[in-house]
Amino acid sequence: MSDKTPDVEKNRLGQRMKRYAQVGSGVGGLAAKVAGQRVFGMTPDNDKTARELKQALGGLKGPIMKVAQMLATVPDAVPAEFAIELSELQSAAPPMGWPFVKRRMRAELGAGWEARFENFEREAAAAASLGQVHRAVSLEGRPLAAKLQYPDMQSAVEADLNQLGIVFSIHRRLDQTVDTREIYAEIRARLVEELDYAREAAHMRLYADIFKSEPRIAVPEVIDDLSTKRLLTMNWLDGQPILKFREHKLAERNxxxxxMFIAWWNPxxxxxxxxxxxxxxxxxxxxDLGINLLDYGCIRIFPPAFVEGVVELYRALEADDRERTAEAYRRWGFANLSNELVDVLNVWARFIYAPMLxxxxxxxxxxxxxxEYGRKEAFGVHQALKKLGPVTPPREFVFMDRAAIGLGGVFLHLGAELNFHRLFNEAIEGFDVAKLGKRQAAALKKAGVPAPA
Known part of the structure; x- marks a missing residue:
């Protein structure tokens, strides 16, 4: 994998300032308005503020859209009213036109880049927040997918993440129940990682190795000589969107x-x-009802002790042992745990773990x-935390919770009926944190995955 991108792709001050102006005018004004309401003893209208925030962000594309949708799926990152409005934002950016694509491809693969493909489709097959995908064919006749990053994304990400701090400041003025500093740090680290397609290629190699003996799960193969840090070329995997299977027979949906359960929890x-x-x-x-697992920009690598805490929390809830659950939360990174706080956290934990128990x-x-899925539990936890004072979720908790809720959403869409207890216990059978640490280190080294931020 090479990186021929010239200096114009670096994090440029001019591009950052332009982006600050785009994002900051609406979001900054909204933050000032909320602050003013607090100063004068007024109670902000969360519903109205959330609608105004969506309007302020709605005309923008790029990283800020990805961040907004990410916030909508992280419990208590923003008020519930904000999450509802942010979840409706469109994450797809308008695709780059062909003249633009040609310049970008030339920057990545050099002059004569088209001769390195049998065919390269001019129209994008898909467009998203940070880049777009084109179908192509290799010189050997192999179907390919070429994921091309939009220009100036490093500058845009840096600017948008700084503006994200303003969104969190709005949240702190509205509600001080959850300290969002670690949530912000986690989102920043993961989004910056998504810009590095060389890292994403390593993630693909990692997952290909993890599932090498699992025929039901396909991972794209990276084409190294057609990839750079901002162009990721891989073999094309044919498949249908999962929502097309909602009306299929229950056995097929199951x-x-x-x-899907195996694809998420076994790794x-x-x-x-x-x-x-x-x-x-x-x-x-x-x-054959197997799945193609795509897009490896947001892969979270956890310390073995955190994974041990997740397994231990399951065992503690199974045994209904409060002190054991408290120890599991400490392993996760929660601090200042009182009995009352443990009881509150257990409400949410029992909701997340309920199908597995x-x-x-x-x-x-x-x-x-x-x-209504999860709303009652989330509301009850939030109200209880208001009485106990602010709690700071550890960084690792953010994407762990997000993945669990996202996977639950897949099962809801499919209307699946499974013995989740059996599946989860098969996944954790013989769990040994020391062995996991050695296995993780060997797998990351083999795939060439850099250490996480």
Missing amino acids: AIAEV FNRFGVIHGDPHLGNYTVRK DNRVRSIADGVSPS
Whole structure:
């Protein structure tokens, strides 16, 4: 993998200032308005403020859109009213036109780049927040997907992350229940990582090795000589969007859901890594009901002790042992744990773990409508935390929770009915934190994955 991109792709002050002006005018004014309401003893209208925030962000594309949608899926990162509005933002950016694409490809692969493909489609097959994907064919006739990053994304990400601090300041003025500093640090680290396609290629190699003996899960193969830090070329995997299977027979939907469970939890329990982006576009379903696991920009690597804490919390809840749950939270990184705080955290933990604790075939929501899934528990936890003072979730908690909720959303869309208890216990059978640490270190080294930020 090479990096021929010239200096114009670096983090440029001029581009950052332009982006500050775009994002900051709406968001900054909104922050000032909320601050003024607090100063004069007024109670901000969360619903109205959330609508205004969506309007301020709605005309923008790029990283800020990805951040906004990310916040909508992280519990308590922003008020519930904000999450509802932010979740409606469109993450897709308008694709670059062909003249633009040609310049970008020349910057990545050099003059004569087209001769390195049998065919390269001019129209993008998909466009997202940070880049777009083109279908292509190799000189050997192999179908390819070329993921090309938009220009000046490093500058845009830096500017948008700084503006994210303003969004969090709005949240702190509205509600001080959850200290969001670690949430912000985690989102910053993961989004910066997503800009590095060389890192994403290493993540692909890691997952290909993890699932080399699992025929139901396909991972794209990186084409190294056609990839750079801002161009990622891989083989094309044919499949259908998962939502197209919602009306299929229950047995087929269950088969897809079971593979999805394995794709998320087995890497976590055996290697301490998790696919941190639960977006429905990040996987497709094959004719044999296996899945193609796509987009490896947001892979979270966890310390083995954190994974041990997740397994230990499950065992503690299973035994209904409060002190044991408290120790699990300490391993996660929660501090200043009182009995009252442990009880509150257990409300949310029992909701997340409920399907795995229940040894029977069931739906993920078990009779609760998708629109109400988790709302009662989240509201109760939030109200209780208000009385106990601010709590600071550890960084690792952010994408762990996000992945769990995202996967639950997949099961809800499919209407799957599985024995989640059996699947989870199979995943953690024989868990040994020392062995996990050695296995993780060997796998990361083999795939060439850099140390996480």
